[in-house]
Amino acid sequence: MPNTTVLVVDDSKVSRMMIITIIKEKKEHWNIIEAGNADEALLACEGKDIDLCIIDYNMPGMDGLTLAGKLKERYPTIPMTLLTANVQESSKEKATAIGVEFMRKPITEERITSILNMLISS
Amino acid sequence: MKELNELQIDILTEAFNLGMGNAAASLSEIVRSEILLSVPELSFIDKATATKRLAKKTKSDLSGVSEDFNGPFSGKALLLFPADQSLALVRLMLQDTVPLESLTEFEEEALNEIGNIILNAGLSSLADMFGQRIETDLPTYTHGSSEDIINTDTTDEVLHKIVLFLQVDFTIKDADICGYVIYLLDVKSMKDFTNLIDLYLAKIS
Amino acid sequence: MTCNNFNTEIYESMIAQIAHGIVLLDSNMQIQYWNRWMEQKSGITQKDATGKLLKEVYPNANLLRIDKAITDALEKGHSSSLSQSFSNFNLNLSSNAKKTLTIIPQIYVSPLKGSDELCLLQITDVTAAVTKECMLKSIANEAQQGRQAAENLSQLKSSFVATVSHELRTPLTSMIGSLGLIKGNVAGDLNNAQAKLIDVAHKNSELLLNLINSILDLEKIESGTIEFDFRDISITNLLEQAASGIAGYGEQVNINFKLKSPDEDLYVYGDYEKLMQVLNNLLSNAAKFSQPGQSVTIFAQARNHYVRIGIEDQGQGIPDSFKATIYDKFTQLDSRDNRNTSGTGLGLAIAKLITDKHNGKIDFHSVVGKGTTFYIDIPTSSELDVDNSNPQLNKHQFAG
Numbered sequence: 001m002p003n004t005t006v007l008v009v010d011d012s013k014v015s016r017m018m019i020i021t022i023i024k025e026k027k028e029h030w031n032i033i034e035a036g037n038a039d040e041a042l043l044a045c046e047g048k049d050i051d052l053c054i055i056d057y058n059m060p061g062m063d064g065l066t067l068a069g070k071l072k073e074r075y076p077t078i079p080m081t082l083l084t085a086n087v088q089e090s091s092k093e094k095a096t097a098i099g100v101e102f103m104r105k106p107i108t109e110e111r112i113t114s115i116l117n118m119l120i121s122s
Numbered sequence: 123m124k125e126l127n128e129l130q131i132d133i134l135t136e137a138f139n140l141g142m143g144n145a146a147a148s149l150s151e152i153v154r155s156e157i158l159l160s161v162p163e164l165s166f167i168d169k170a171t172a173t174k175r176l177a178k179k180t181k182s183d184l185s186g187v188s189e190d191f192n193g194p195f196s197g198k199a200l201l202l203f204p205a206d207q208s209l210a211l212v213r214l215m216l217q218d219t220v221p222l223e224s225l226t227e228f229e230e231e232a233l234n235e236i237g238n239i240i241l242n243a244g245l246s247s248l249a250d251m252f253g254q255r256i257e258t259d260l261p262t263y264t265h266g267s268s269e270d271i272i273n274t275d276t277t278d279e280v281l282h283k284i285v286l287f288l289q290v291d292f293t294i295k296d297a298d299i300c301g302y303v304i305y306l307l308d309v310k311s312m313k314d315f316t317n318l319i320d321l322y323l324a325k326i327s
Numbered sequence: 328m329t330c331n332n333f334n335t336e337i338y339e340s341m342i343a344q345i346a347h348g349i350v351l352l353d354s355n356m357q358i359q360y361w362n363r364w365m366e367q368k369s370g371i372t373q374k375d376a377t378g379k380l381l382k383e384v385y386p387n388a389n390l391l392r393i394d395k396a397i398t399d400a401l402e403k404g405h406s407s408s409l410s411q412s413f414s415n416f417n418l419n420l421s422s423n424a425k426k427t428l429t430i431i432p433q434i435y436v437s438p439l440k441g442s443d444e445l446c447l448l449q450i451t452d453v454t455a456a457v458t459k460e461c462m463l464k465s466i467a468n469e470a471q472q473g474r475q476a477a478e479n480l481s482q483l484k485s486s487f488v489a490t491v492s493h494e495l496r497t498p499l500t501s502m503i504g505s506l507g508l509i510k511g512n513v514a515g516d517l518n519n520a521q522a523k524l525i526d527v528a529h530k531n532s533e534l535l536l537n538l539i540n541s542i543l544d545l546e547k548i549e550s551g552t553i554e555f556d557f558r559d560i561s562i563t564n565l566l567e568q569a570a571s572g573i574a575g576y577g578e579q580v581n582i583n584f585k586l587k588s589p590d591e592d593l594y595v596y597g598d599y600e601k602l603m604q605v606l607n608n609l610l611s612n613a614a615k616f617s618q619p620g621q622s623v624t625i626f627a628q629a630r631n632h633y634v635r636i637g638i639e640d641q642g643q644g645i646p647d648s649f650k651a652t653i654y655d656k657f658t659q660l661d662s663r664d665n666r667n668t669s670g671t672g673l674g675l676a677i678a679k680l681i682t683d684k685h686n687g688k689i690d691f692h693s694v695v696g697k698g699t700t701f702y703i704d705i706p707t708s709s710e711l712d713v714d715n716s717n718p719q720l721n722k723h724q725f726a727g
Contacts, residue, residue: 216412231433234410246399246403258406260407260437261406
């Protein structure tokens, strides 16, 4: 079976670093594609198989929610999670509407692990 | 004055975005409508540059809130808007449409509260990141030119020389409002501050 | 007694007398101090309050934000400012024993300095301020509605005037046309009697049309629907055009229009056509109130940041009784030989409006029997105002 691939999108380099570090600790052999903004992300995963997306909600340019929507079109069945510090009902609803999960920031080992488990169990 | 490097700015911006996110969540609970807050720009500059930058962004006076804080680094935190924007913000939050031309006493208290939530959230986020306690005093309403506000009560020239300057974008009920969060730090605090950032970076790598 | 020998009793007494609510909570959020103001406004004694949580003392209050603020103070050392604008606390605080006048509170929460474990609440009564401001707001609201109503009315009037003027002008123009043709013998030769009558009818129709046009003009300028085309204008040019324009009329009525050209090139910031309209009006007025053979002089003077254009006649002058209402609409002075039958009475009203729009001024000197000089002051640049009390003008003076 080809390697599991995770797409990590966040405009903060340090945040990406943290997420990737945690993933690598739990699942050494998984593939990671990282991007600093929505456009980069769409380009980077073109023609590739992705199994999980972890996306920062609040990014300049196209925001995380819009990006998730676009990615859902390409990969309708894979789990996706939006990361945000700003947990409001309205944002949650928007995410649920397109079948995307919601996770609070700050980035912690627990939170990232539970996202990974989402993929493993599906 | 040593500049911050890219990684340090990255982590600070992320910390503040986190803080602003929390503040936005609190504020949106209050007004029962979506509020978005983000920090697109962050920089360390001296007081003179900060004064000039603010004066350039708006010709009118500034209104806002100031709070003293102390902890591993100390200083004064300020949330500032061009006067008409602060008016607009408070009216939006209070769902008020009466066309009075300046903030009433009542609205000043409301701005105080909004500012308190935002400034506390920013400092809280830094405190969490550094694993330290940062205490804040009660907020006070402030108004005047950028010159007046930034070169305030400090009689000692050495204190409060460095400014951590953040631009904050608010979106509330389809209106976009732009404000500025400023942390006035003294030189010693600046050093402590950068040390703390580096400690944190070391911890997560 | 000085502050050096204050004992605890004095401090306690002081705090007890403070005209605001003071509450201290410990790290378990239990009340450890409840000052006299709190006792009076809540009806709960310090003894009963001590050791209890706020929600035990106030089971029906909305304490969500207050509790969060207390937690922030105790755990993080943060201070918070809470107003009723953003939370309805519903604390049972009242300004009288019968509890009929509820207090609107402003609540400050902060960690007590010098202690890791105590949280200070300060409660202020802001009812009066809030009530006052609600009143202010409703007054402002009413004023705004009044303004809006006035504006709506003004707009209604403008469109009414425009419509009516148009409706009046159309038939008038036909009348003037037809009468003109008859006068010119196009429909057959007229005898003397007929010619005289037709002439009267024609002249009056033209007068009526002038009147309607002036009313419309005035209305448009007043309501701001007319566009002013401001640019730098050469005074020499303007005056020469005015003088040559009125020369023909001057010959007709035997008035000598003289132009005293300014020594230097002067410029003003204005609308050429509108200024010409004003000058023409002033010139024809000057002629109307002069005797045949007299002169009317047009001149210009450079002043501090503006130019004064004057029109001087040697005619009958303006009596004091008329001076106050001279710019009013439809006021007309009778000229000595009743030559003032062709005016609308609106000329000066329009002239004043136009000069006002230029940030300028119109005024006159007059001595009955000797003559009148009318003058308009027009600023030389767009940022100025001839009114000396205008701070902008002073700013420019200092800028050199």
